[in-house]
Amino acid sequence: RGDDGAAILAISDQKDVALEIHVTNKPSEPAEPQRDGDDAHEALLSASFPPELPYSALRQDEGRPAPVLCLANQNGSRVECELGNPLQRGAEVRFFLILSTSGITLQTTDLAVELALSTISEQPGLAPVVARARVVIELPLSVTGVAVPPRLFFGGTVRGESAVKHESQVGSAVRFEVTVSNRGQSLKTLGSAFLTLLWPHELPNGKWLLYPLHLELAVSPGQALPCSPAANPLRLALVRPRCGDAL
Template identity: 85%
Template sequence: RGEDGTAIFAMSDQKDVALEIHVTNLPSDPAEPQRDGDDAHEAVLTATFPEELPYSAVPALCPQDKPVVCLANQNGSQVECELGNPLKRGAQVRFYLILSTLGITLQTTDLAVELALSTISEQPGLEPVVARARVVIELPLSVTGVAVPPRLFFGGVVRGESAVRRESQVGSAVRFEVTVSNRGQSLKTLGSAFLTLQWPHEISNGKWLLYPLQLELAAAPGSRASCSPAANPLLLALVGRWAGVGRW
């Protein structure tokens, strides 16, 4: 929960979330229980859900517990649950509603579920209750990298930047293959993930150490990927296709 007591829903790869419901029919004043707290006839809970979090199911309870019967509308935006006819004086009912998270997107920042009790018995001040939660998206991203070849040896004449015109003049090439993967579910919406790469750029005298010659991006179909700044800032003439860096 947050500092203000609001629940925080951290979403990663789960497809469902459980909403706990606790309904009581207790006297309003325990010191004078005889004043109220009668049986509640045709007691019903109506829950209304946002489109990002539709109703899915009610899980089975222990055999000794009385099952709660819930009936949902076609799109799962509302469900009515029968709590008892009557719901006895002093009774308590606890059950769970399973809600689907497939509608949650990167733009979803909070969720609100309205819970309303009704009964044909006299029950003054029976106001709806709103269950709120803030949404935090957690994507299980992983990054791996490998250098090909894993070892390099450099030598020869060190050229100044102004003397280099072609790819062949920057030295031996090394390819760094970096793979970013998402082991969780897709959010079915446009979103961005950023990867920052750092490498030894220059030596103490200002000469290039590793020069970014070319970048190749292989993304999933329908994905858009780009890099900034672009590789090959000196606009050297390229001979082959390299997705790595050279040295000079």
């Protein structure tokens, strides 16, 4: 739960979650049990689910002698569970509704499930209950990087920025390859995750140390997208790579 007491549903790679249901038929005043309380005939629980969290299955409480029977509609947005006929006075029923997380996206911030009890027996004040939870998406992302070559030596003539016109004048090339891996559920859209790269930009005297010539995002084999901001801010003349050469 959060600091405010609200339930938090943390989603990573699990395909379903369990909603625990606990129904009791006990006297309203435990100190005076003789005042009220009776068997609840045709006791029924109705549950309504949001599209992001449809009903999937029922898990029984192993200690319950009589099983709960649940019937859901076709899209899993509603389910009705028979609790007993009758649900005896003083009885407790505990079971779990298994809900699918397949509809939850990165845009899902909260979920609400409405639970309503009904019985043909007299039961005043039987109001629906709403189970709410905030959704937190936990993506098991990892980042690795490698530099080729792993070591560079600086030398040669130092030129001012205005004197540099061609790629060959910025020094030895080094390729930094960064790989982002996601071991959890799909991001659905690549724009939902961002990677910020920081590198030694310039020396204390204001001279360039590492100048970005090429920046690209390889989303799939043979497909590359530009990064922001764009590389080569000085618009130097670049050497076109030969067939088979790596950028």
